Amino acid sequence: MNLVRNHVLISIDAGTIMAGARAVEKALVDEINRQGLAGEIAVLETGSIGATGQGVVIVVYPEGLYYANVTPEDASEIVEEHLLKGRPVKRLIMTEMPRQQVIRKEKTGLLKEQARIVLRNSGVINPENIDEYIAEGGYEGIERAFTELKPAGVIKEIKDSGLVGRGGAAFTTAMKWDFASKAPGDPKYIICNADEGEPGTFKDRLILEGDPHKLIEGMMLAGYAVGAAKGFIYIRGEYALSIERLEKAITQARLYGLLGENILESGFSFDLAVMKGAGAYVCGEETALIESLEGKRGHPRNKPPYPVTEGLWGKPTVVNNVETLANVPEIIRNGAAWYRGYGTDKCPGTKVYTIIGNVATPGLIEAEMGTTLRDIIYEYAGGIKEGKKFKGALVGGAAGAFMGPEMLDAKMDFVNLKEYAAVLGSGAILVMDESTDIVGMLQSVLHFFKHESCGHCVPCRLGTKQLVEIVDRIAGGKGKVEDIESLVKISEVMRDTSFCPLGQSLNLPISSSLKYFRDEVYGRVQQPA
Amino acid sequence: MSQEKQCQCAEVQEEELYPRLEEVIMEHRGKGQDLIMVLHKAQNLFGYLPKKAQEMVAEGLNVSLNEVYGVITFYNFFSTVPQGRNSVKVCLGTACYVRGSQEVLDKAQKELGIKVGGTTEDRRYSLDVVRCIGACGLAPAMLVNEDVYGRVKSPHLPDILAKYE
Amino acid sequence: MIKATINNVEIEALEGTSILWAAKKAGFTIPTLCNHPDLKPGGQCGICVVEIEGIPGLKRACMTPVGEGFKVKTHTPRIMATRRQLVELILSNHDTDCLTCVKNNNCELQQLASIVGINVHDYSRSGERLPIDRSSVSIVRDPNKCILCGRCIQVCSNVQTVDALAVNHRGFDTVITTAFDAGLGNSVCINCGQCVVHCPVGALYEKSATEEVWEALHDPDKFVVVQEAPAVRVMLGEEFGMPTGSLVSGKMHAALRRLGFDAVLETNFTADLTIMEEGTELIDRLTSGRNLPLITSCSPGWIKFMETYFHDMIPHMSTAKSPQQMFGALAKTYYAEVKGIDPGKIVSVSIMPCTAKKFECQRPEMNASGYRDVDYVLTTREIGRMMREAGLDVKEMPDEPPDDILGDYTGAATIFGATGGVMEAAVRSAYRLVTGKELENVEIKPVRGLQGIKEAEIDIDGTRVKVAVAHSCGQARKLLNKVQDQITKEGKSEYQFIEVMACPGGCVGGGGQSWGSNMAKRARRGESLYEEDRSLPLRRSHENPSVLALYEKFLEKPNSEKAHKLLHTHYYKRSTVDGKIKPAS
Secondary structure (H helix, E strand, O other): OOOOOEEEEEEEHHHHOOOOOHHHHHHHHHHHOOOOOOOEEEEEOOOOOEOOOOOOOEEOOOOOOOOOOOHHHHHHHHHHHHHHHOOHHHHHHHOOOOHHHHHHEOOEEEEEEOOOOOOOOOOOOOOOOOHHHHHHHOOOHHHHHHHHHHHHHHHHHHHHHOEEEOOOOOOOOOOOOOHHOOOOOOEEEEEEEEEOOOOOOOHHHHHHHHHHHHHHHHHHHHHHHOOOOEEEEEEOOOOOOHHHHHHHHHHHHOOOOEEOOOOOHHOEEEEEEEEEOOOOHHOOOHHHHHHHHOOOOOOOOOOOOOOOOHHHHOOOOOEEEHHHHHHHHHHHHHHHHHHOOOOOOOOOOOEEEEEEEEEEHHHHHHHHOOEHHHHHHHHHOOOEHOOOOEEEEEOEEEEEEEOOOOHOOOOOOOOHHHHHHHHHHOEEEEEEEEEEHHHHHHHHHHHHHHHHHHOHHHHHHHHHHHHHHHHHHHHHHOHHHHHHHHHHHHHHHHHHHHOHHHHOHHHHHHHHHHHHHHHHHOOOOOOOO | OHHEEEHHOOOOOHHHHHHHHHHHHHHHOOOOOHHHHHHHHHHHHHHHOOHHHHHHHHHHOOOOOOHHHHHHHHHOOOOOOOOOOEEEEEEEHHHHHOOOOHHHHHHHHHHHHHOOOEEOOOOOOOEEEEOOOOOOOOOOOEEEEOOEEEEHHHHHHHHHHHHHH | EEEEOOOOOOEEEEEEEEEEHHHHHHOOOOOOOOOOOOOOOOOOOOOOEEEEEEEEEEOOOOOEOOOOOOOEEOOHHHHHHHHHHHHHHHHHOOOOHHHHHOOOOOOOOHHHHHHHHOOOOOOOOOOOOOOOOOOOEEEEEEOOOOOOOHHHHHHHHOOOOOOEEEOOHHHHHOOOEOOHHHHHHOOOOOOOOOHHHHOOOOOOEEEOHHHHHHHHHHOOOOEEEEEOOHHHHHHHHHHHHHOOOOHHHHHHHHHHHOOOEEEOOOOHHHHHHHHHHHHHHHHHHHHHHHOOEEHHHHHHHHHHHHHHHOHHHHHEEEEEEHHHHHHHHHHHHHHHHHHHHOOOEEEEEOOOEHHHHHHHHHOOOOOOOOOOOEEEEHHHEEEEEEEHHHOHHHHOOOOOOOOOOOOOOOOHHHHHHHOOOOHHHHHHHHHHHHHHHOOOOOOOOOHHOOOOOOHHHHHHHEEEEEEEEOOOOOHHHHHHHHHHHHHHHHHHOOOOOEEEEEEOOOHHOOOOOOOOOOOHHHHHHHHHHHHHHHHHHHHOHHHHHHHHHHHHHOOOOOOHHEEEEHOOOOOOEOOOOOEOOOOOO
């Protein structure tokens, strides 16, 4: 075994590849070799570290020093100055630090470092090496499940942890598993919904690219708990790197006997397949996803029957989101009580947020349930860009709710937000500064939904079309007061009668925009004489 | 070189790809559930889904032609028109839209002289829109082939496009 | 039993009963649009939403089973307002040129708009006008009227397993079309018209030939003969408000005569003739043991289906033409000869419960007479329109007989219109042909009725013949798969004779029937045909005096060379891509 003095982690994701990460990596390796440091310094690829827009990012361990906007030309300076002489290259040190690794412990008011749950390994380990995952306690969860918990114990542990699905619908995970485990039918299936299509969300991508084994272990645990031998990862077609890394990870897991027949002599067999989506937002809805997985158009099915009793090929099926499954190995490894140490009583754990829009540092953060919107924006995302004023945020994705300044101190969790008729959804937070045009925002949201409506039911297919025509009219200055009333009326009918959540949820951005920005919207239409 | 000659050339190449499609289909013979997977592979081969390829897939997987066509026209990813050598996609997701991607798209249409969904006559570029590519932190973003461009402003476009032959 | 209340009326329902049906039993008809009694609910329109106490939101009555203790409300202010909004949304994307629509007064959307009280258009008409698909000789599709309820697809894909129509594209651009949007005429469509009779609006209708027929009727140089299919006599009354299944044979003849047809003849006559030809074919095959089972060939929808999906079975097909085409070939030969009319001046019109017959009469090979054997096919709906235009009301007509010499028929012919009828008629005559004795009890009940595939074993004087009857192409597909499987594995099938009708219920359920069809109505019409059978003095095809005369004077004997030339046909292999004939390899 080599005694490595320094690790240089290079963040490889779609953004950094674009910025030339591969060239930087090559330059670093070449320079290290040239300086004869090959045995002492290891260059490792890691997933996204959650900071965007900072070019090629590298981290040097053990110091944990971040460099940003690194170019191939900088390689010799970094190697010679920092790695050889121990003098950090000041001009390259990242100034806008990603704050994701900081998790706030509300009870003590202290900032607790390295307490991430879902993103614990992302950006830290080499996602293409199973050993690194194992070194971080990976696959200990499944071992504990096999030796100590058994399937019923896994479900109980998840139940005690209070984990709810992170995909948007906020359904209790243990209940889903319990239903599926008790449902008659064989075989049973586990599906991971990795068709991350919510505009402004790329949290799943970070997990997939940065820590694919965590997802694999989560799916194994789900399979073990409900008695499924086969899992499918339905992944967004555009996530090329995620697909590549997942497939690599699956191959490695098979090689280690962690996937396949009779895993670790437990008698439990489980295997995974990756299925590429083909671009349809509605396939985020679990029954539409199942239709798509069966090779069909992604039209949602009627519920009931729910997938837990009649899912893929009519068999009991659990569909969980990436983030949900990524919580599972940590819960099983550390226990429900440990998990409940994070978040609130009703909503334990953390939430991964994608913060975009007019903030100083857009990116991904993981924060405890119950963190306020204010903290997320000002503590983690560096506040509003260019010192402008906060106007509002669209929280929960395109079909989420707008929140005005009066909601800044609302505690963000599934239960609490419900009281404000808002949703956590997928955890997308689009922050708007004072210059943002609210009608323009609505226009974008409504156009998106018209484009992504599957066309099956009348309210969604024709409602979105009318909504788009009306909002375009308002944006073009030709709207009337009645047009605003029509927006509300149509979206209410869609909420009440749409076949699936896609159409049902559009009322939320419309009603919330009027709740917080009523005057602005009414100011945009022709005033009655 | 005349346009006509180029087209024939493309057709000849297309003909040569059908045996390869046949191989792909063989692996999934009779498995209707693999339809989307096979269409992905077919589109990788041809760059789009020619009519004949759709017919072969329908027959090989034992699904009706209508089902194949229905699936192709449902998903954003599949195309039934020939694609250019370089696929230009402008993101119109909320984050990008708010940061001015419509302007980028308008400029791209003008620059290339084609509309969304179209291919330039020399088959150098195809233009399309996407709804969020998961690069919201880089808004407004666009994709050329596999390359992601972030913080794109319309004056950048000619330089970006020129990189792709 | 589940107990619940609907608008405070207490009801009991079997577990699994939808709220829609439970409400109907309680006396409340919940308005619907996409729902159809014979099809699975798809939940597209949302019109049938109801409120259930304690359950948030609105629920679709069509797909929500009534639960224990449910307190359902079907027309609260919220529900009524919602329904109005939904209908307005539908109208925002629907051509509302009702007065010029083929479905005017028969349109379920029109009725719904009136029921929920739409009196203003709040929303702008959105979307471009799309081209009307006129590529098929049988069926026209107008996407501008389509409301995407999906009924047509359900019958086309699930009931018929034809898969000509499908939902294509997505969202607001969603359209129901054929593959590549190529049009019905360039698709695997078998022209059965089940899509047409299930369409709630005017998006699907037959390609009309009324103008051409009017022209012929008004042309003094033409001699216009008309034939009516067995099923039409139990359908036509419905066009004039008579109860479903009213038997109007005599009134039909009278009305046609008054409309101006020069000779009112009968498809039933050639139905009897078909039995003579097909029955003789059956005896030959039973004797030789070759190409069994023999499969019937009366249904042109079935023929195209077979040519497309089961062309390996062509040798098993009866070569006998359908009664319509036998009639056509005889009208311009035998009839012209006997009556001394120039066949070139004869215009041959048929009244059919069927849209596929329009396709059949235009098949290039259907010219055995030296002319187009059948010139125009009219559906029951079209002849109903023509009669109304001429001020004729079938209800008020006297009973009149058909004209000679192609007009006589037996009870065996009339039951051709119901599923199992051809089989029953064939057995009645085959018995005689084989044994020389008459079958005492002519009613073969096991092949009657609307259950799926019907089977029977018939003892013909010691020879046991196993028969099967399938109605709808979906059932035919199942049966034929089984037959093919048996032939492959065991060298022969358990069946010797198979009847297939393309439409559920047989011709009484054809694509040319009156609007507003369902299985109950089809069953009622079938019963009426059996009633007519019972009421007729002759009930066996080989007893038809005019048929016997035809053989004596013209055809010599069944399956003679002349009979073969005029009354038999051949089949093609068709492509599963576009339904076109494949060049012989």
